[in-house]
Amino acid sequence: MEVITYPIAGLLEFRPRIFGDPRGAFFESFSAAKMEGLGLPHLDWVQDNQSSSKAGTLRGLHFQKPPHAQDKLVRVAQGRALDVVVDLRRDSPTYGQHAKVLLTAELGNAFYVPVGFAHGFVALEDNTLFLYKCSGYYAPSAEGGLLWNDPALGIDWGFEGEALVSPKDAILPTLAELESPF
Numbered sequence: 001m002e003v004i005t006y007p008i009a010g011l012l013e014f015r016p017r018i019f020g021d022p023r024g025a026f027f028e029s030f031s032a033a034k035m036e037g038l039g040l041p042h043l044d045w046v047q048d049n050q051s052s053s054k055a056g057t058l059r060g061l062h063f064q065k066p067p068h069a070q071d072k073l074v075r076v077a078q079g080r081a082l083d084v085v086v087d088l089r090r091d092s093p094t095y096g097q098h099a100k101v102l103l104t105a106e107l108g109n110a111f112y113v114p115v116g117f118a119h120g121f122v123a124l125e126d127n128t129l130f131l132y133k134c135s136g137y138y139a140p141s142a143e144g145g146l147l148w149n150d151p152a153l154g155i156d157w158g159f160e161g162e163a164l165v166s167p168k169d170a171i172l173p174t175l176a177e178l179e180s181p182f
Contacts, residue, residue, distance in 0.1 A: 001034055008087050008094045012038065012112040013101050027108045029075065030133065035112070043071055049132040053081075053123035058163040059130075060120015061086055061146040061172070065181040068142035071135040072119060075110040076103040079128030081121045082158045086146055088180045089116040096175050098155055103130075116182040118146040122157050144181065145172035152176060 004013040014034075016027040036042055051059065061084065064070050074083060086098045101111045103121070113119050121130060148155070148165065152175050157163065 001028065001031065003034075003038060006099045008085075008097060008099050009092070010114040010116070011085065011099055012040075014110045014112070016108045018108055029108065029110065030073065040112070043135045045073070045133045045135055047134040047137050049134065049138075050077075051130045051132075053128050053130065054126045054164070055123055055128070056159060056161055056164050057128075058120065058122040058148055058157065058165050058169070060084070060169065061118035061148050062120060062169075063088065063118045063144045063146075064136065064139055064142040065144050066115075066142075068136055068139035069115040069182070071115055072113040073110055073133040074103065074113065074119070074121075075108070075131050076105050077129040077131055078105050079123060079125035080104045081123050081128050081130055083111050083119075083121045084155055084157070085111075085113050085117040085119050086153060086155075086175075087116065088118055088146070088178070089182045090180050092116070095180075096153070098153055100155075100158075105129075118144075120148055122159055122163065124159060145169065146178055147172045147174050150174040
């Protein structure tokens, strides 16, 4: 498995070796031993989530506040999505900066997002299946978010046309309005 680091500390992309033959393909999508070997803490992944989205659907930017904050390991099982995270760790030299990764079913890649980041994605194809592995349970009282199109973030979401955004995501605060809990 190839591991790709990012300029923002803590973010990792995993690209598996894919073994294919006329029957199809096989790859290892997760390895706790591999993650711990990279110095990541042992995480008890307690909840898996899946969403199905049509092209142009934008979900995010979301996080859960402590004590319910979550690490996430995300990937796409079908289709393609541009995954985006924003550093919300107040003491980080990269506070307010973002990173992006193209997640595709073809690559089988996964993106590790530690606590302290807002997370979102846009589906680039119809019927994109997005999978989330979470280190904590969903806690509605701990929900937080950041406005996806805040000009201060300067995020190019990489698609043409109008984004399909939930009413709840359309009214999230900007970075300037957000009091980061991290």
